[in-house]
Amino acid sequence: MAQIFCIANQKGGVGKTTTSVNLAAGLARIGQRVLLVDLDPQGNATMGSGVDKRALALSVYEVLLESASIAEAAVVPDKLREAGAGYAVLGANRELAGAEIELVGEERRERRLREALAPVLADYDFILIDCPPSLGLLTLNGLCAAQGVIVPMQCEYFALEGLADLVKTIKQVHANLNRELRLIGLLRVMFDPRITLQQQVSEQLKSHYGSKVFDTLIPRNVRLAEAPSFGLPGVVFDPSAKGSQAFIAFARELVERGMQG
Numbered sequence: 001m002a003q004i005f006c007i008a009n010q011k012g013g014v015g016k017t018t019t020s021v022n023l024a025a026g027l028a029r030i031g032q033r034v035l036l037v038d039l040d041p042q043g044n045a046t047m048g049s050g051v052d053k054r055a056l057a058l059s060v061y062e063v064l065l066e067s068a069s070i071a072e073a074a075v076v077p078d079k080l081r082e083a084g085a086g087y088a089v090l091g092a093n094r095e096l097a098g099a100e101i102e103l104v105g106e107e108r109r110e111r112r113l114r115e116a117l118a119p120v121l122a123d124y125d126f127i128l129i130d131c132p133p134s135l136g137l138l139t140l141n142g143l144c145a146a147q148g149v150i151v152p153m154q155c156e157y158f159a160l161e162g163l164a165d166l167v168k169t170i171k172q173v174h175a176n177l178n179r180e181l182r183l184i185g186l187l188r189v190m191f192d193p194r195i196t197l198q199q200q201v202s203e204q205l206k207s208h209y210g211s212k213v214f215d216t217l218i219p220r221n222v223r224l225a226e227a228p229s230f231g232l233p234g235v236v237f238d239p240s241a242k243g244s245q246a247f248i249a250f251a252r253e254l255v256e257r258g259m260q261g
């Protein structure tokens, strides 16, 4: 049965999508069956996986509105499969922004993704959900569907403050909508060890959150930032780059944690 993780942080530009696509590719490379769900109307995880968001026949929008199944709408991009890092993508584009409004009056509106995933749980080892930078109905669908949340964060001055809001939301969803949900861990991304402040915030994180801080550190690495313009995760675009190696190490860390229960 699939382990389902949201990649969430209500701040934009913190590395959610980069984490989503590279973790998906890293897990696929080590033999895991992966589905990546793009829940952001910007469609960056879709494009970054080599799927043209403007040419999607079916997307997560149709799935949330219950006019398509995930089996019908998910695609495995050839380029990823050929690179030995094939994973399935349930894509998103601007249409998805409308779903938030269209679902407002509907029943079970926050459970649409959870229900849509139920029939495919046996097909994957990991289902990763790339969340938009807000705590609205789309993110709520992600949090209701998942067992855990992975929070990518930059070690900057306000990082801990933003984290408190997210942890509160996770607790509320846990209490009211999804008893399975828990914080899996905090992933330090775009890390630059030469910056003293980043080291300090990293230490603060470890003293507040202990083992919830993943051992793997994702460095700032230009290859990870270049890869999306080629429609590829960094892990596929340049597997030997430091950032790509870090994401493969993170994929291993996650698989090992799972096996410890």
Ligand code: ADP
Binding pocket: 011, 012, 013, 014, 015, 016, 017, 018, 019, 044, 133, 189, 190, 191, 218, 219, 220, 221, 222, 224, 225, 226, 243
């Ligand atoms: P989010 O999805 O949270 O908005 P993104 O993953 O799109 O964030 O990242 C924001 C920007 O930072 C992008 O331009 C991305 O390429 C860049 N970026 C993310 N992680 C790294 C990294 N480890 N090293 C260098 N650039 C990165």
Ligand code: MG
Binding pocket: 016, 017, 018, 040, 044, 045, 131
């Ligand atoms: Mg994003």
